[in-house]
Amino acid sequence: MANSTHGQLLDGRALSREMRGKLRLEIEGLIAEGITPGLDVVLVGDDAPSQIYVRNKERSCERLGIRSRVHRLRADTSQAQLEDLIRELNQDDSVDGILVQLPLPKGFDTESALALIDPTKDVDGLHTVNQGLLMSGYDGLRPCTPLGCIAMIDSISYDISGKKAVVVGRSNLVGKPVLHLLLQRNATVTICHSRTQDLAAEVRAADIVIAAVGQPELVKGEWIKEGAVVIDVGINRLEDGSLVGDVEFDAAKERALAITPVPGGVGPMTITMLLYNTVEAARKRRKKWGLSRKSEV
């Protein structure tokens, strides 16, 4: 049964508004110091959803006072031309963040292109240097969606330390980085994937569930431990056009302490964390980036 301590909705839109309000103040402070954070997005080809995502990012930057620039390249651009542009942006001191919108059209070598981005400007946090810094517990730029997941848990002042967290999905984009972010916050973490033998048993034991698979309602509501925090990253479009997550929302909500809806949960947080990373990159790069590491025992 839902009661006052159950079924709290983790509203990604509301949290995004709050976080962007704080970011705007931080940006005003930076601008007063003569630093205008700048994000450069590289868009290759004319994939329709990518055009919309890029427009949203541009608009979000403008609203906060981040200088944004979109470099539109034709689908028949060569890999060498794309790489030249990335090198140019690496050298440009007014550029704090470089984002290559994925997916690139067929024929491009995505890995090689991403590997060229200066890691201090890698606001998507996907460069292997940043992934390595995360794994080793050093400061660096973190992937946006995993950062958004942690921000949502923090928004209800839930103490992650010592809790058992289960991450479902092991992608480099979400599953693996979120595993390390939780580990840094002293959770005991299990990561599940397509070969996991008993997903239900793993989820039943979890105080925190993060689902990032891409299969509608794979995680059943009855698996959720009473009082667990449930973060649903999945976005699945059903035949009737509606969107659902990877978790059976209505049943899970009855048992969870707090849960993210789909849509309106993790989704809106991803762009917010991109803006956060751009400001973070501007601050660190222009005030000299230094490596620091939290102690672990």
Ligand code: NAD
């Ligand atoms: P992916 O396809 O790269 O990875 C899916 C993972 O799920 C794999 O590691 C696989 O092992 C695992 N998996 C597959 N079947 C499974 C099963 N039966 N049991 C357990 N694990 C299983 O996907 P991704 O890029 O990590 O994205 C996952 C979902 O999150 C997608 O729906 C995607 O659209 C969504 N997503 C949302 C945002 C956002 O901003 N909200 C951002 C990124 C991804």
